[in-house]
Amino acid sequence: MKDVPNDLVSEAEPGLGAVEAGISRASEALLRQQRGDGHWVFELEADATIPAEYVLLRQHLAEPDDLELERKIGNYLRRIQGDHGGWPLFHGGGFDISASVKAYFCLKMIGDSPDAPHMARARAAILAHGGAGRANVFTRILLAMFGEIPWRRVPTIPVEMILLPRWFPVHIGRMSYWARTVLVPLLVLQALRVRARNPRGVRIQEIFAPRRLAWKRARSHKHPGWALFFNGLDGGLKVAEPFWPRTLRKQAIDRCVAFVTERLNGEDGLGAIYPAMANAVMMYDALGYPEDHPDRAIARHSVEKLLVIREDEAYCQPCVSPVWDTALTAHAMLEVGGEAAEAAAARGLEWLKPLQELEVKGDWAELRPHVRPGGWAFQYRNAHYPDLDDTAVVVMAMDRARDQLGLDARYDEAISRGTEWTVGLQSGDGGWGAFDADNTHFYLNNIPFADHGALLDPPTADVSARCVSMLAQLGETRENPRMRAALDYLEREQEADGSWFGRWGVNYIYGTWSALCALNAAGLDGTVPSVRRAADWLIAIQNPDGGWGEDCQSYKLDYRGYEPAPSTASQTAWALLGLMAAGEVDHPAVARGIEYLRLTQGEDGLWAQDHYTGGGFPRVFYLRYHGYPKFFPLWAMARFRNLKQGNAARPLHGM
Structure with missing residues (x-):
């Protein structure tokens, strides 16, 4: 303009x-x-997060390489890197650690050397902000699936919550539509402790802080009393989760699959939003659905429809x-x-x-x-x-x-x-x-x-x-x-x-x-x-x-x-x-x-x-x-x- x-x-x-x-x-x-x-x-268009997640999704599933598409996504991510070394959430915005961790992981996955100037600047910025361990919950779940952090570093979300009655205070029906569609397939991924295939064997331990940081103050949107209660509950769930009855766990996973399948929404995808759509694909994959199974295939196709591919750049829409x-x-x-x-x-x-x-x-x-x-x-x-x-x-x-x-x-x-x-x-x-x-x-x-x-x-x-x-x-x-x-x-x-x-x-x-x-x-x-x-x-x-x-x-x-x-x-x-x-x-x-x-x-x-x-x-x-x-x-x-x-x-x- x-x-x-x-x-x-x-x-x-x-x-x-x-x-x-x-x-x-x-x-x-x-x-x-x-x-x-x-x-x-x-x-x-959103930020660097979803284009980076798209590349990592393909590596999670060990799909055939599309080097030309990766090249274009890499060009896009390098162009929107901020002067601060990391990636912002919006044009001209400040450093965001979660977007930066995913963008760095994606660029390394497609072959950018950690010693390249743009990667070195990104790594320095991430470490200066506490390292990858300070990223948000969704980013830490991705890191856990790639084996970069243990699952215990992720809040416990028991898959059995899908079985709770509607009147229960913590019920998916009380959450927003986007939280519901993202969370339900994620419950399965966490219950199964899914591990990404990562055929290229790319790791990003270099962007983690060398020592564990002190306890992080609660987010400003949280009430101290409620946060203390739910954090204590999370600790209890981590202890109790291994002892859940297997029959109850299977029943819960089946209920999650039924929820997702009912709402698959054809080629427009679960919830018609990228995170839910990608989680649905990974859920079907984790449960052994073959690539040509109709539900998995249509879920995977819905993700492809979000791509914007230009002559020299590409990105994935939310x-x-x-x-x-x-x-x-x-x-x-x-x-x-x-x-x-x-x-x-x-x-x-x-x-x-x-x-x-x-x-x-x-x-x-x-x-x-x-x-x-x-x-x-x-x-x-x-x-x-x-x-x-x-x-x-x-x-x-x-x-x-x-x-x-x-x-x-x-x-x-x-x-x-x-x-x-x-x-x-x-x-x-x-x-x-x-x-x-x-x-x-x-x-x-x-x-x-x-x-x-x-x-x-x-x-x-x-x-x-x-x-x-x-x-x-x-x-x-x-x-x-x-x-x-x-x-x-x-x-x-x-x-x-x-x-x-x-x-x-x-x-x-x-x-x-x-x-x-x-x-x-x-x-x-x-x-x-x-x-x-x-x-x-x-x-x-x-x-x-x-x-x-x-x-x-x-x-x-x-x-x-x-x-x-x-x-x-x-x-x-x-x-x-x-x-x-x-x-x-x-x-x-x-x-x-x-x-x-x-x-x-x-x-x-x-x-x-x-x-x-x-x-x-x-x-x-x-x-x-x-x-x-x-x-x-x-x-x-x-x-x-x-x-x-x-x-x-x-x-x-x-x-």
Whole structure:
């Protein structure tokens, strides 16, 4: 993306002719990227962890060498190595020991000499941070499977926990969907003390500290009392585990296999996320399933579909985002308007329609058995795990297309079922989580396995705001008790400075955009204190170049307020959409933001962005959505044009 000198950003309102030209170029570029069947999907990039794990998975299974693919993955990992010598969790981020250990192991596995300068720098950085033994639980499990550390250095997770009743305090049904799908096959791997084949015999003992480090202070998300209890329980389990009855262990393993097999999800994979998919493959392998067994074969194939292979680099995605990308791009195209853009949006919605999950009662139904399915997943298919965020965005796009394109009853049933499912999963506090209702068993974050602090899926402001936007767009008023409860939840979640936390996007800019759109849709304008404070916060944090930016470091636990960060196209678009939802289309900050987007638009009509503005797990896992700097800026510019023109044919919708 082009840099914009501060003195080139005018306070004057940009001419609508120039804005229109930018809209045309961006929409034409996005039209060219639409797939033949009508959908859009853009790359979804994480950190070094998953590409490294992919190579190590192949060596775990002793699969035939693919030296060309390894060469390309090696090029990718070397390019994203940080100046600090290790690997960060996001572009320009600080050293992360777990990502660095896996990247180092991968590069050594594919033949990089430990004496090469980049490897020596990585080794020095890892040792300076306490060595590989300080890595997180998932990394230590990988190291145990490769024989680098003993299994006793890994928290004990008895496979028999799969047999516990639902009311038991530590039960997989109380965890988030991603924890469930990752953990269940992992229970089998740990019970069997699986050992990777590692045909090349690569070891990495040189990145372990020469002496055992002192006891490490509990993670900041843990409560000292609960942590002490669960750590003591872990010690007891380590003593008792060898004495578990063999029949009980076999029964538990069988139950795990049944859980995984039921949710295999075809070529889209278990949970449609890489860690769960890879664990399923290793589980089947450990249990002796041959490579051509249908369950193992389809599980293995699902992993290959995540690869992004270019001319000289390759990496593995954590998952794919076609439903999310298609729904959001459809919104942008509907905002643009005109025959070509609206036809493209309609084709995208036609592609989305049959992906609605209407039959499978997923894990969410354990708490809400009487709710009918009706949601959409994030990926191509993930029948057991649709999510509220995608569902709300799809429903709003279909409702908007129904009105704007005169599609009559084309989407009535889909909208009705999606709304019914969304309403049915509202949590008791008035908000919505991403995948489940009332997934708020916070004590579970104290178990030793949960050192990442992301074991749960509680309600969050951004997802809740999307659901409020959907209900309001469909005509639900503030007098309805469920809407009142949702709005009260958003009011409680607003930060002292006027912003909202963004769980799934970085971060307070994302959350504030989401909440402002919801409040606007619900009929709350800039005279309402919460709206006014949020708009003032966005105006106050605008960068001198006219854009907005926020770093992934804003997720730190000791956050004390906004810290300046370089402007990005996607965060600028969110801020603009939020301010326009607050009724500030005529504010000079909006004019300057639009001018920033216009001046940074690339020759191809789109915007480049290396910074990560997507959230996976705060402080642990971040995402670079390659589509965000493509469709969000277009959406913001088109909305600005429409509002300035007073275009009643395209009113401000829920998003």
